[in-house]
Amino acid sequence: MTSSGIVADIKSRLPIVELVGETVALKRAGSAYKGLCPFHAEKTPSFIVTPDRESWHCFGCGKGGDVFTFLMERDGVDFREALTRLAEKAGVELSAQSAREDRRRRRLREALEAAIAWYREVLLRTPQGERARAYLRER
Structure with missing residues (x-):
């Protein structure tokens, strides 16, 4: 199920x-x-x-x-x-299947959280993110 x-x-x-x-x-x-x-x-x-x-x-x-x-x-x-x-x-x-699904979802969530943290760092703390920061300031 x-x-x-x-x-x-x-x-x-x-x-x-x-x-x-x-x-x-x-x-x-x-x-x-x-x-x-x-x-x-x-x-x-x-x-x-x-x-x-x-x-x-x-x-x-x-x-x-x-x-x-x-x-x-x-x-x-x-x-x-x-x-x-x-x-x-x-x-x-x-079932064991729902436990496996839960572990899979947890791993996906952790990967998404890591990606979010990385993109946030790029946006806020790198020269490459300056163009995006300038755009956001103008809005």
Whole structure:
């Protein structure tokens, strides 16, 4: 199963209302649920969970997302850790293939970050970057 397939499988097995409801006292409001945002102090509920879209959003602090971003925000973990925790909770097995995909993506990200750093250095600190710097100053 692809990474996107695993994510979709987890989302289908873990209703967002149940996951968020472990942390936030939710009350039904039409087709959505409202509660106090767990990410900032508030007295009036501005935190909305929309089961039809499997999403959440806080109109107070602007944060929002799906079950993965909620767990990442709540527990301060990265996507891979959120994926592992939610897969376990949903009873979805993470295959060795998804671990290989994750390592491949990590290597690609590291290569991109190295390229970004190199181009930044060329732009800001070399004579070759002067023409581009002059152009940017004029804009």
